[in-house]
Amino acid sequence: MTRIRRNILRALLAGEKSYWQLIRYQDGSLPDLETELRNLLSEGLIEAHGQMFRLSAEGEKAAVSSGLSAYVPPICSSCKGKTIELDGVYADWARKFVEVTQDRPKAIKDYDQGYVTSEDTVRRVALIHRFGDLEAKDMLIVGDDDLTSLALGITGLPRSVKVLEVDTRLVEYINAKAKQLGMHNVSAELYDVQYPFRQELKGAFDVFITDPVETIEGITLFFSRCAEGLRGVDSVGYFGLTHLESSRQKWYQIQKNLLDMGFVITDIIRDFHEYDLDPEDLLTQGFRVVTKAPVSVQMPDEYFYTSDYFRIYAVRELTPLITGQVTLSDALYYDEEAYVTADR
Amino acid sequence: MTRIRRNILRALLAGEKSYWQLIRYQDGSLPDLETELRNLLSEGLIEAHGQMFRLSAEGEKAAVSSGLSAYVPPICSSCKGKTIELDGVYADWARKFVEVTQDRPKAIKDYDQGYVTSEDTVRRVALIHRFGDLEAKDMLIVGDDDLTSLALGITGLPRSVKVLEVDTRLVEYINAKAKQLGMHNVSAELYDVQYPFRQELKGAFDVFITDPVETIEGITLFFSRCAEGLRGVDSVGYFGLTHLESSRQKWYQIQKNLLDMGFVITDIIRDFHEYDLDPEDLLTQGFRVVTKAPVSVQMPDEYFYTSDYFRIYAVRELTPLITGQVTLSDALYYDEEAYVTADR
Numbered sequence: 001m002t003r004i005r006r007n008i009l010r011a012l013l014a015g016e017k018s019y020w021q022l023i024r025y026q027d028g029s030l031p032d033l034e035t036e037l038r039n040l041l042s043e044g045l046i047e048a049h050g051q052m053f054r055l056s057a058e059g060e061k062a063a064v065s066s067g068l069s070a071y072v073p074p075i076c077s078s079c080k081g082k083t084i085e086l087d088g089v090y091a092d093w094a095r096k097f098v099e100v101t102q103d104r105p106k107a108i109k110d111y112d113q114g115y116v117t118s119e120d121t122v123r124r125v126a127l128i129h130r131f132g133d134l135e136a137k138d139m140l141i142v143g144d145d146d147l148t149s150l151a152l153g154i155t156g157l158p159r160s161v162k163v164l165e166v167d168t169r170l171v172e173y174i175n176a177k178a179k180q181l182g183m184h185n186v187s188a189e190l191y192d193v194q195y196p197f198r199q200e201l202k203g204a205f206d207v208f209i210t211d212p213v214e215t216i217e218g219i220t221l222f223f224s225r226c227a228e229g230l231r232g233v234d235s236v237g238y239f240g241l242t243h244l245e246s247s248r249q250k251w252y253q254i255q256k257n258l259l260d261m262g263f264v265i266t267d268i269i270r271d272f273h274e275y276d277l278d279p280e281d282l283l284t285q286g287f288r289v290v291t292k293a294p295v296s297v298q299m300p301d302e303y304f305y306t307s308d309y310f311r312i313y314a315v316r317e318l319t320p321l322i323t324g325q326v327t328l329s330d331a332l333y334y335d336e337e338a339y340v341t342a343d344r
Numbered sequence: 345m346t347r348i349r350r351n352i353l354r355a356l357l358a359g360e361k362s363y364w365q366l367i368r369y370q371d372g373s374l375p376d377l378e379t380e381l382r383n384l385l386s387e388g389l390i391e392a393h394g395q396m397f398r399l400s401a402e403g404e405k406a407a408v409s410s411g412l413s414a415y416v417p418p419i420c421s422s423c424k425g426k427t428i429e430l431d432g433v434y435a436d437w438a439r440k441f442v443e444v445t446q447d448r449p450k451a452i453k454d455y456d457q458g459y460v461t462s463e464d465t466v467r468r469v470a471l472i473h474r475f476g477d478l479e480a481k482d483m484l485i486v487g488d489d490d491l492t493s494l495a496l497g498i499t500g501l502p503r504s505v506k507v508l509e510v511d512t513r514l515v516e517y518i519n520a521k522a523k524q525l526g527m528h529n530v531s532a533e534l535y536d537v538q539y540p541f542r543q544e545l546k547g548a549f550d551v552f553i554t555d556p557v558e559t560i561e562g563i564t565l566f567f568s569r570c571a572e573g574l575r576g577v578d579s580v581g582y583f584g585l586t587h588l589e590s591s592r593q594k595w596y597q598i599q600k601n602l603l604d605m606g607f608v609i610t611d612i613i614r615d616f617h618e619y620d621l622d623p624e625d626l627l628t629q630g631f632r633v634v635t636k637a638p639v640s641v642q643m644p645d646e647y648f649y650t651s652d653y654f655r656i657y658a659v660r661e662l663t664p665l666i667t668g669q670v671t672l673s674d675a676l677y678y679d680e681e682a683y684v685t686a687d688r
Contacts, residue, residue, distance in 0.1 A: 003578060007476050027475070027610075067480030067503065074470040076429045078422035083614070085420045126418040131371070132351050136411030159411065234347060252608040252659045259603065264596040266371075267652075268612045270427070308611075315596045 001066060004028040004036045008046070009055070009063040014070035016052040019297045020304040023244070024271075025071075030244050030289055030339035037294045048295045082272050084123045084130070094122040097151045100177060104147060105169045107278065113145040113167070114340070116211075116240075116273040117303070123272070124209075124238070124309065125151045131267070131311060133207045133236050134158055140205040140229045141165075142222060144188070148209055149174055153183035162201070164191035193221055194326055197228055205229045208237045211307070214246045215335045217328070220257050224320035227261050235314045237263065240273050240307035245337045261319055263312040272309035277340070288339040305340055345410060348372040348380045352390070353399070353407040358414035360396040363641045364648040367588070368615075369415075374588050374633055374683035381638045392639045426616050428467045428474070438466040441495045444521060448491060449513045451622065457489040457511070458684070460555075460584075460617040461647070467616070468553075468582070468653065469495045475611070475655060477551045477580050478502055484549040484573045485509075486537070486566060492553055493518055497527035506545070508535035537565055538670055541572055549573045552581045555651070558590045559679045561672070564601050568664035571605050579658045581607065584617050584651035589681045605663055607656040616653035621684070632683040649684055 004026050011017055011025035019037075026033055037053075040046040045059035055063065075081040086094045098118045107113035116124075125148065128134050135157045141149050144163045147170075152161045165171050165188055174188040208229055212222035226237055241251065255265065279299040283290055290297060348370050355361055355369035363381075370377055381397075384390040389403035399407065419425040430438045442462045451457035460468075469492065472478050479501045485493050488507045491514075496505045509515050509532055518532040552573055556566035570581055585595065599609065623643040627634055634641055 003476060006479070010476075010479065067501070069479060069501065071473075072432060074428050074430070074434045074474055076420060076423035076427055077431075078429070079420035079425075079427075081423075081427040083420055083423075083425040083427060084418050085422070086418070087421075088416060090418045129415075130418055132347060132354075135350070135354065135413060157411070157413065248608050248610070248657055249659050251610070252603070255599075255608055256603055259596070259600055264592050264599055265609055265612060266592070266595070267614055268609060270611055313592055315593050 002032075002036060004032050005040065006066070006068060008033075008036060008040060009059065009066070010068040010071035012046060012053060012055045013060065013063050013068060014072055016049070016054045018051050018301055019053070019293055019295065020300040020302045022053060023304040024302060024306070027243050029247050029337055031292075031337065034292050034294055041294055051298055051301075081270065082120070082123055083269055084126045086119065086122060086126065090122070090126045093125065093151065093154055094119060096154045097122050097147075100150055100154070100181065101147050105167075105173055107145055108167070114275050114277050114305070115146045116307075117276045120273045121146050121148055121151050124148060125155060127269075127272075127309070128207070128209075128238060129155070129157070131236070133238075137206040138162075138204060140201075140208045140226065142191070142193070142208065142210040142226055142229075143212070144174065145170060146211060147174065149186050149188065150177055150181075150183075153178060153181065153186040159185065161186040162205070163188035164197075164201075166190070166192050193225055194328055196324055197225060202228050203231055206231060206235050208235075209239070210237070211240045214242060214250070214338070216250060216253055219254055221322050221326065221328070223258065223261065224322040227263075227318040227320040228323070230314060230318060232317050233314055235318075236266075237310075237312045239310050239312075241310060242305070242307045244305065245339060247337060250337065257321055258312055261321060262314055262316045263318070264315050265310060266313050267309070267311040269309045271306040273307045274303035275305040275307070276303070277305055282340075292339070346376075346380060348376055349384065350410070350412060352377075352380060352384060353403065353410070354412040354415040356390060356397060356399045357404065357407050357412060358416055360393070360398045362395050362645050363397070363637055363639065364644040364646045366397060367648040368646060368650070371587050373591050373681055375636075375681065378636050378638055385638055395642055395645075425614065426464070426467055427613055428470045430463065430466060430470065434466070434470045437469065437495065437498055438463060440498045441466050441491075444494055444498065444525065445491050449489075449511075449517050451489055452511070458619055458621050458649070459490045460651075461620045464617045465490050465492055465495050468492060469499060471613075471616075471653070472551070472553075472582060473499070473501070475580070477582075481550040482506075482548060484545075484552045484570065486535070486552065486554040486570055486573075487556070488518065488532070489514060490555060491518065493530050493532065494521055494525075494527075497522060497525065497530040503529065505530040506549070507532035508541075508545075510534070510536050537569055538672055540668055541569060546572050547575055550575060550579050552579075553583070554581070555584045558586060558594070558682070560594060560597055563598055565666050565670065565672070567602065567605065568666040571607075571662040571664040572667070574658060574662055576661050577658055579662075580610075581654075581656045583654050583656075585654060586649070586651040588649060589683060591681060594681065601665055602656055605665060606658055606660045607662070608659050609654060610657050611653070611655040613653045615650040617651045618647035619649040619651070620647070621649055626684075636683070
C-alpha cells in the first residue's frame with residue numbers, strides 16, 4: 001500500500017475530511033494524492049459526499065485489516081508544530097506587522113507569488129532570532145512577496161535589510177513603507193535572478209532569506225545567487241520548500257546541491273508556513289490543484305498549502321553551482337510537479 | 345564576535361544563568377563554549393557568582409554596543425519546540441511507558457549510554473506515528489538504552505519490533521518485559537555493530553531507529569548497518585544528533601554520507617530530546633563537561649544535554665558505505681568533541 005493511500009485511509013478512519021483537509025494529512029505530492037484519491041474512489045473504498053470524503057464500509061474494513069487506526073495528529077495545538085509562539089515582544093512584532101501591511105499588493109502568479117500568513121512571516125523572524133541570525137546582521141532577501149523585510153525592520157535588530165525583487169510593485173511598496181516608518185536600513189531594488197549580483201552585493205551579507213521557485217534549475221540558480229551574496233563560513237540561509245510540489249527525489253537533488261556549495265542543513269521544520277492564497281483566484285484561474293481534483297471542489301476550508309522551513313549553514317567558503325548570466329524560460333518557474341503555482 | 349559569545353551575552357542580558365542553563369542558550373560545541381566562557385571571564389565581561397554567571401557593567405555595555413538585546417526565547421512553551429504534544433491517547437502511551445519502565449537498568453557509560461527522558465521517548469514514538477512510519481511497520485532499533493522498543497510495543501501499532509543491542513542487561517530486560525506484557529512482536533538480541541547483520545535481518549525492515557555514537561567512523565558504521573536492514577525505497581530512519589558533541593563540520597560529513605547512501609533528510613527538529621543524565625555520575629565520573637568547566641559546577645538545574653531529531657527517507661536502493669566485519673577501538677565511541685559521553 002502506498003504511503004499516500006495509508007495516510008488518506010487513516011485520516012478518514014478518524015472522520016470525514018474535505019479535499020483541502022486531506023491535503024494536510026499526507027506528505028506526498030499533489031499529483032500523487034489526486035491519483036490515489038481517484039483510485040480509492042473507483043475501487044469503492046472511499047466516497048465523496050458533497051465536499052467531504054468518507055470511507056465506505058468496505059474501505060473501513062480494508063483500512064483496519066491493513067493495521068491502520070484512526071489517526072489524530074499529536075501535533076502541538078499551541079504552535080501547530082511550528083516550534084515558535086508569538087508571545088510578549090513577539091506578539092508586538094506580529095501586531096505591528098499586520099497593521100503596517102494592511103495595504104499590501106495582491107499576489108500575482110506571474111512571479112510564482114502567493115504569500116505566507118502574516119503570523120507565519122513573523123514566526124519566521126522569531127525563529128531567525130532564536131537561532132541568533134538577526135541582531136546586527138546584514139540580511140539579504142531574494143524575492144519578498146511575504147514582506148519579510150518589513151517584519152525584520154519592525155524588530156529594529158538587523159544592521160541592514162536588502163531586498164532584491166523582480167516585481168516593481170513590491171520594490172516600490174517596500175521602499176515607500178520603509179521610508180514612511182523610518183526604517184533607514186531597509187531597502188529594495190529591482191532584480192532579475194537571471195543576472196549576477198552587482199559587485200557591491202557580493203560577499204556582503206550574513207544571512208539570506210528566500211522562498212524559491214521549486215524547479216531544480218530555478219532553485220539551484222536562486223541558491224547560487226544567494227551563496228554569492230554571503231560572507232562565507234558561519235553565514236546562514238533560510239528558505240521554504242514544499243513536498244506538495246517537490247517530490248522527495250527533488251528534495252534529494254536540492255540537498256545534494258546545497259552540500260556541494262558548502263552548506264550543511266541545521267533545521268527542517270515541517271509545515272512551518274501556511275500560505276494565505278486567494279480562494280477566489282484559486283478557483284477561477286485554472287490551477288491544477290483545482291482542475292485536476294477528483295471531484296468538483298469549492299473554496300478551501302483550511303490553509304492547505306504549506307512549506308517546510310530550512311536553515312542552512314556555511315561550513316566553508318561557498319562555491320555557487322551557477323555563476324554569470326543565464327537565460328531562463330518558464331522552465332525556471334514550473335515543472336510537472338507544480339500544481340498550485342502554475343496553470344499549465 | 346563569535347556566534348557562541350553573542351549567544352552567551354544576549355542570554356545574560358536577560359538575566360543571570362547557571363553553567364547548565366547557558367549550555368541551552370548556544371548551538372556550538374561544549375569545548376568552544378568553555379573556551380569562550382574563560383575568555384569572557386578573563387576579559388572581565390562576565391562574572392561568576394556562586395553557580396551563576398552575570399554580565400559585568402562593562403560586559404553589558406559591550407553587548408549593547410554590539411547590537412545585542414536581552415534574549416527571551418520564542419520557543420513554544422507548550423511543546424518546548426518539539427512539535428509534539430502528549431494528549432489523549434498519546435498521554436496514555438506516556439503513562440503506560442513510565443509505569444512499565446520504573447525498574448529500567450541504570451545507564452553505563454561503557455556503551456555510550458545515557459537515556460532521553462521518558463516523555464521524549466514517547467514523543468519520539470508519537471512523531472514517528474505522525475509521519476506514518478508506525479502502523480503495520482517492521483521496525484529495527486540498533487541500540488536501545490532509551491527502551492523505545494517498549495514504547496513502540498505499548499502502542500500496539502507496529503507489525504514487529506526488533507532490538508539489536510550490545511548490552512546484555514538491556515537485551516534481557518527488554519525480552520523479559522515484552523514477555524511479561526504480552527508483546528509477542530517485540531524482541532531483543534545481542535549484537536555488536538562490528539559485525540554485519542545475519543542474513544535474515546538484511547532488507548527486512550521499513551524503519552530504523554538509533555541514537556548513534558557521534559564519531560564519523562562510528563556513525564557511518566551505524567548507518568551502514570541500519571541501511572542494510574532496510575527494505576529500500578520509501579524506507580525511513582530516525583536518529584538523534586547533538587551539536588554539543590558534534591560540530592557543524594561533523595554534521596556536514598554525516599549528511600554527505602547519508603546522501604551518498606541514498607537517503608534524503610526530511611526533518612530536523614532542534615532539541616527534540618532532553619537527556620535524563622544521572623547528576624551524581626556526572627559530577628563524580630570525570631566527564632569533561634564538568635572537569636573542564638571554567639568554574640566549579642554543581643548538579644545540573646536543567647536538562648542541559650539535548651539532541652536534535654532527524655528523519656531520513658530512502659529515495660533509491662540504499663548503498664551502505666561500510667559492509668562486512670570491521671574492528672573498532674575506542675575511536676568508535678569517542679573523539680575530541682566528546683565532552684559528556686567520555687572522560688578522556
